[in-house]
Amino acid sequence: MQPPAVPDLAHTHARPVHWLATATAMAGVVALAGLLQPGPAGATAAPAPRPAPDAATARFPLECRGAPSTIAQRATGDLDGDGNPETVAVVHCEAGSGTPPSGIYVLTHGTAAGTPAARVVATLVEPSELKNVTAFAVRDGAVHATLLGYSSPDVPSCCPDEHEQVTWRWKGGVFLRTAKNEARAV
Template sequence: MTERRIPGHARSGLKHWVLVAAGCAAVVGGALGATSATGAVTAGQPAGDPVAAPAPEPAPEADLSKVRLPLECGPFPVAVSLKTSAVLDGKPLTVAAAHCQADMGTPPDGVFLVGADGAPVALLPDGEGLTVTELAIRSDGSIRGRARGYSSPDVPRFSPDLEVELTWKRSGGAWTKTETKSSVQGA
């Protein structure tokens, strides 16, 4: 009877299992130390600080499923691509970028402001042909956005060549929009 010997690289010993355990501990420790929203590693609490400050409460959001946004979508449903909320002057406010959910392509977005009464106000009509990539409500009450678009109808729809910085500010009872257009890098 012949004896078969397992090659050294195929045998597992104590050294092998210690390395496997250390690798698993590193992966689990990294996953526990990262926040789910950003993936950034969070620092531990200092030893001298027994009680951490409470996290700020999120601003109440309007239930956009109950709001009829002024988009003409025909048989297609409305899809909200971005939204953000804040409390301004003691009133909850939600800003949303939405478009018609088509079967193919990326339809342009409209930006809508929904207040406590639930009535939407159009800040950016979808007819401007922009795809909104960022929305934020600033502490001064202004709304900031970033979008991509096209300099002419001849630009292929799969390759936007403009980046648009959008800002809305309240003046009286209305919102005024300012925009700054620049070429997309590499376009």
Template sequence: MQPLAGQDLLHTQPHPMHWLATATAISAVIAVSSLVQPPSATATAASASSVKDAPVAAAAPDPGRVTFPVNCGPNRLDVVRKVSGDLDGAGGIQTVAVVRCHSGAGTPPSGVYVLAQPSDPKAAPRIVATLLAPAQRLSVQDIDLEGRVVSATVQGYSSPDVPRYMPDVHKTVKWQWQGGKFVQSELPADTATEGA
């Protein structure tokens, strides 16, 4: 039987006791669900905590923040190549930077420097080793890092009589950290001769 318009049924009206019972039931469900979690939820929480506590990998030293010991006069100094890695096996990251004075023509000699980041991340990286000084009058054509071995293809001149646009000495130089310093080794120089 349907109620007449305007007539209320007693059991369809909400009472404060109904609201109290509903709130109690919902609270019980929430309490039980917070105590009973699937195993994956605990593992995920532990993993997130481990990731949060893990040390952040240090960024490679930026050669753009370094003042190199190269006098270019009125020209700027260019960082032409760089490679980064753990060169000494101590767990830190170093950068090997190849620099040379900017020139519109010709190939100025290169300098090759190893940079390390001080413990203060806001401090500029510092030069910890010079692998190749510009005074050696060699130009780096390519540089590579394989494991902890730095290798570079360089070119230069066998004598002051060789035209500056035609380097005649080409060799590969390698550096590796051994006994607390970088040790250099190289393949024999390939010096071009006339008629070759």
């Protein structure tokens, strides 16, 4: 007699114990898959924005000849659209009398170890421009200010004769300035 070409498959007959073992294994795989499932689909929570930089911790590029500087005004807002607020500060040197010219500086958080918590990333008005800042605000992603100045050195420092409403808006990696001039006679 010739041996069959197919091996003996007598051991492949399923018994109830085999079905129970298979069902238990499948239940274990399904339970494990349920534990390892990703969370529900949808938007992930964005990281919370950082608080605005503290102007008191910044080093401003002012030459006060030994006198301290004063942060006269400050405002915060997201100027570059990254979701984190910047601080804008109006700063001038302290003076015994009169009103010294102001600088307007945009601050962000320092990045390197050993740097102050806030650092100047843009100067909107240099004190050398001899401007004083009156109305000042950050709103709608822009810096708004009213600048008072002098048309010539002959104008008394008590009575600025130039009045300019200025707006700076971040665009293309720089602050673009737009102005509405309103010159006034003394």
